[in-house]
Amino acid sequence: MLGFLLRRLGLLLPTFLGVTLIAFALVHLIPGDPVEMLAGERGMDATRHAELMAQLGLDRPLWQQYFSYIGNVFQGDLGRSLVTREPVLRDFMILFPATVELSACAMLFAMTLGLPAGVLAAVRRGTFVDHTVMGVSLTGYSMPIFWWALLLILLFSVNLGWTPVSGRISVMFWIEPVTGFLLIDTLLAGDTDAFWSALHHLLLPAIVLGTIPLAVIARMTRSAMMEVVREDYIRMARAKGLSPLRVVNIHALRNALIPVVTVIGLQVGVLLAGAILTETIFAWPGVGKWLVDSIQRRDYPSVQGGILLVATTVMVVNLIVDVLYGLINPRIRHAR
Amino acid sequence: MSEPTVSAAPPVPPGPIAEFWQHFRVNHGAVLGLFVIVALIFIALFAPFLAPHSPAEQFRDALLQPPPWAGGDDWRFLLGTDDVGRDILSRLIYGARVSLLVGCMVVTLSLAVGVVLGLTAGYFGGITETLIMRLMDILLVLPSLLLAIAIVAILGPGLGNAMIAIAVVVLPHYVRLTRAAVIGERSRDYVIASRVAGAGMFRQMFVNILPNCMAPLIVQATLGFSSAILDAAALGFLGLGAQPPTPEWGTMLADARQFIQRAWWVVSFPGFAILITVLAFNLMGDGLRDALDPRLKR
Numbered sequence: 001m002l003g004f005l006l007r008r009l010g011l012l013l014p015t016f017l018g019v020t021l022i023a024f025a026l027v028h029l030i031p032g033d034p035v036e037m038l039a040g041e042r043g044m045d046a047t048r049h050a051e052l053m054a055q056l057g058l059d060r061p062l063w064q065q066y067f068s069y070i071g072n073v074f075q076g077d078l079g080r081s082l083v084t085r086e087p088v089l090r091d092f093m094i095l096f097p098a099t100v101e102l103s104a105c106a107m108l109f110a111m112t113l114g115l116p117a118g119v120l121a122a123v124r125r126g127t128f129v130d131h132t133v134m135g136v137s138l139t140g141y142s143m144p145i146f147w148w149a150l151l152l153i154l155l156f157s158v159n160l161g162w163t164p165v166s167g168r169i170s171v172m173f174w175i176e177p178v179t180g181f182l183l184i185d186t187l188l189a190g191d192t193d194a195f196w197s198a199l200h201h202l203l204l205p206a207i208v209l210g211t212i213p214l215a216v217i218a219r220m221t222r223s224a225m226m227e228v229v230r231e232d233y234i235r236m237a238r239a240k241g242l243s244p245l246r247v248v249n250i251h252a253l254r255n256a257l258i259p260v261v262t263v264i265g266l267q268v269g270v271l272l273a274g275a276i277l278t279e280t281i282f283a284w285p286g287v288g289k290w291l292v293d294s295i296q297r298r299d300y301p302s303v304q305g306g307i308l309l310v311a312t313t314v315m316v317v318n319l320i321v322d323v324l325y326g327l328i329n330p331r332i333r334h335a336r
Numbered sequence: 337m338s339e340p341t342v343s344a345a346p347p348v349p350p351g352p353i354a355e356f357w358q359h360f361r362v363n364h365g366a367v368l369g370l371f372v373i374v375a376l377i378f379i380a381l382f383a384p385f386l387a388p389h390s391p392a393e394q395f396r397d398a399l400l401q402p403p404p405w406a407g408g409d410d411w412r413f414l415l416g417t418d419d420v421g422r423d424i425l426s427r428l429i430y431g432a433r434v435s436l437l438v439g440c441m442v443v444t445l446s447l448a449v450g451v452v453l454g455l456t457a458g459y460f461g462g463i464t465e466t467l468i469m470r471l472m473d474i475l476l477v478l479p480s481l482l483l484a485i486a487i488v489a490i491l492g493p494g495l496g497n498a499m500i501a502i503a504v505v506v507l508p509h510y511v512r513l514t515r516a517a518v519i520g521e522r523s524r525d526y527v528i529a530s531r532v533a534g535a536g537m538f539r540q541m542f543v544n545i546l547p548n549c550m551a552p553l554i555v556q557a558t559l560g561f562s563s564a565i566l567d568a569a570a571l572g573f574l575g576l577g578a579q580p581p582t583p584e585w586g587t588m589l590a591d592a593r594q595f596i597q598r599a600w601w602v603v604s605f606p607g608f609a610i611l612i613t614v615l616a617f618n619l620m621g622d623g624l625r626d627a628l629d630p631r632l633k634r
Contacts, residue, residue, distance in 0.1 A: 022478075
């Protein structure tokens, strides 16, 4: 198991270095240089420009700049935002819990609906139930989620007035951040009104963000179940006279879950991409909205750092999924 | 008792296209998808004849006019008008051109580059393969939309740059598929036989191996249309894709967002057009996969 883990970690390092290269290249490929951006509208004379370039180390050869950048990255220094003047890492860490909370709830929503729907479709294969589940999930998979968000806002917020349109919590509550997850922090503070407010705000964004993973999970569960149901040991379990419910839920689902777990893990990248759109629409103060805002404000250190941090998150989650996969499926671990 | 006469000719096996169609038409969803796509291509080609108005013409006397069948009274605008009085139906019809163009360009670009890279990686192996595949791994760990946004940030917003960005983002899928298929074919007898016969490197790669790797690529290309259209609309919605006044569906939605409380029709129809188009390509892609992939053939 340790060897497996080390091999996986070894594969991670070149990928990480590649991502730093992309993030580094990004800032150097963008038209104009950072000093001009700092100067803004007022402009700057040539001597002052050269002075600042030297001060920021931007007059050195590119490879030297890259190595000092890498050195800083490994020390946790991702530069300072041009807008907030705060370290990029600090800005990111403040917003990150909001994105994690949203993504986790979206995934929870996707799993609680997707798994049973997939199982049901597989068990009732070829029936109306199956066709409905597959039709709905293909529609969900094809959904432009920014439009789906607008439709839900139109229905639940504008017409019915059930849910708020934007934000994380009503402005009348102030909750001291402990974990950064509002659902937990409000409960820690013992403020149930604030908890309900946070939950209300979370509902629509989580549904929107969970829609595509929901469709993927339902489809994957269905096909995995259909594979497993054909196996001999399932026929054996049936022949022993076990109840159909037990055969499906205990015997079949356990093995069907193996590919599903991988798919769920792979959805993390999809979730983060979806978070960019969802957070922008619902004014959710998370990493996705911050990245879009940073690009629009031309705050390149933030964009550079943000890309690196998001990519690292995806890599770490992929690693965890790989390890989990090896744990639940020994065939993978020993095959390599 | 006379011998029953046996017809001399054995039944003719169906040609590859007929066989494909037999498998394809079983899937009603796929046929429906194909039908919608053909209709969309027709609409895109004949947009100037089908659209009642020009997509840019502003009717100053009819701002935010609801559709006539839903409370409006102006039968000139079947799906209503937007905030500057442009006919939504006409803009949707011209938008089909933009979306199909995006799909075509992105798929062509990513397929061409992806196939060459995948063939190279699979055929040569060794350090070439490692380099190409590691590069693809790097592209894969970046969430697709984020990478597309980053590329657009470098190149500047606009439809052309958005298409390049999306093509780069989807590239790894084509490279991986091609490489996997090439590795499967590389050691087949027919490849070795033609090498013995003196076939050159390019002939091996493009004439002998590639045609046998096409099935998964055709499926991926079809599904690639849907993701390209979806991503382009998302970029347009974020203001990074097609710029106004281009009648692009995502950009139309971005413009319409502020009127969500007053005018549901400006928000509903462009998104519906995106959904139908993407769904059609996904349905057809699923059907193609069933019909072309021999492992899944019944």
